[in-house]
Amino acid sequence: MTAGNLGNRLKELRARHNFTQAQLAEAVGVTRKTINTVENRVFIPSTVLALKLAAALQVPVEELFYLEGGEGSTPSS
């Protein structure tokens, strides 16, 4: 899988919670750069980090991440 296949709504949900990248990074214990690269679809996070991000943003993980172009490609809302 490439980073291009994995869509995310990180930026939108982060904005909804008024989190900066640095604040979200601190909440899940990674660097701000990690959040930035996930948000910009440069880096695919591990399952553990995906779950931590979903927990920090108080949404199910499938609402935060979705596959593009295929089954399960639509983000749930």
Next chain:
Amino acid sequence: MADVEQLVAQRNRALTWLALVFLVWQGAWLAGDITEFLAYEERSVNAAIDMLVAVSGLVFAGIMYRYWRFSKKVEASPHADTLSDELTAHNEAKAVRFAFMLVLISMAVMLAVTAFIELPGHMVVRILMILAVVSTQLRFVMFERDGEAEVGG
């Protein structure tokens, strides 16, 4: 969090300096090997190379000591795990893969060269060591600095 950013920047700077000074140190040593191989006997050149090896070796030891102290400081800070997060591990793995490929290609090139020139074994080993060490560190720093498409709030 500003502390983390600062530590990441310090680590990148330290790794860059380590790689560059190592390159000068071992590069000068390699130059000494080459002059010996070519039986080049200009005393001032050989003396300059010896001096460069000695000075850069001392500088490298100093930077290594500072890096060791920096790593102790990081271990003692609450950000130790954050600094080795999964993106960092991913970048490390990519840098090692890059260096591995570079060393393999260099070995193939040197193997071809030995058909025409008989290279001394210690020179070959030194070249491969320089490539492995320097390319891993510099590529890691480049990966760490790359990839920020946009910085969000």
